[in-house]
Amino acid sequence: MDRWMRFARRNLPLVAVTVVIAAAVVLVLADRWRRGAFVFGGAVILAGVLRWALAPEQVGVLAVRSKGFDVAALLLVGGAIVALAVSIDPLGTG
Numbered sequence: 799m800d801r802w803m804r805f806a807r808r809n810l811p812l813v814a815v816t817v818v819i820a821a822a823v824v825l826v827l828a829d830r831w832r833r834g835a836f837v838f839g840g841a842v843i844l845a846g847v848l849r850w851a852l853a854p855e856q857v858g859v860l861a862v863r864s865k866g867f868d869v870a871a872l873l874l875v876g877g878a879i880v881a882l883a884v885s886i887d888p889l890g891t892g
Contacts, residue, residue, distance in 0.1 A: 811848040811857050815841050832883055839879030846872030 806813070818841035825834035845860055850869045854861050862868055 808856070809858055811845075811852060811860055815845045815848070815860070818844055832886055832888065835883035836880055839876045839881075839883060842872055842876030842879060844876075846876060 819838060822834045822838035822841060825831070825837055846869050849857055849860050849865065849872060854865070860868070863871075
């Protein structure tokens with residue numbers, strides 16, 4: 799049991815981001831693609847915030863390049879996805 803707890807604690811940031819991405823996929827599959835895109839952008843922003851807030855040994859595979867580059871890239875891309883999802887005209891859809 800202790801081994802599983804260490805594994806879960808070490809991979810918690812990646813698991814959190816993956817759960818949010820899975821929620822976005824469920825929304826897209828339920829034909830709520832605008833909301834799914836918004837949630838996906840939120841997942842990317844979450845990854846950026848976790849990369850900024852946690853030490854490199856805690857973020858696992860979310861650390862790809864330097865901390866500054868990873869944070870800037872994730873926040874910019876996530877912000878762009880959220881901005882696009884918000885700006886798209888719903889055309890009568892919910």
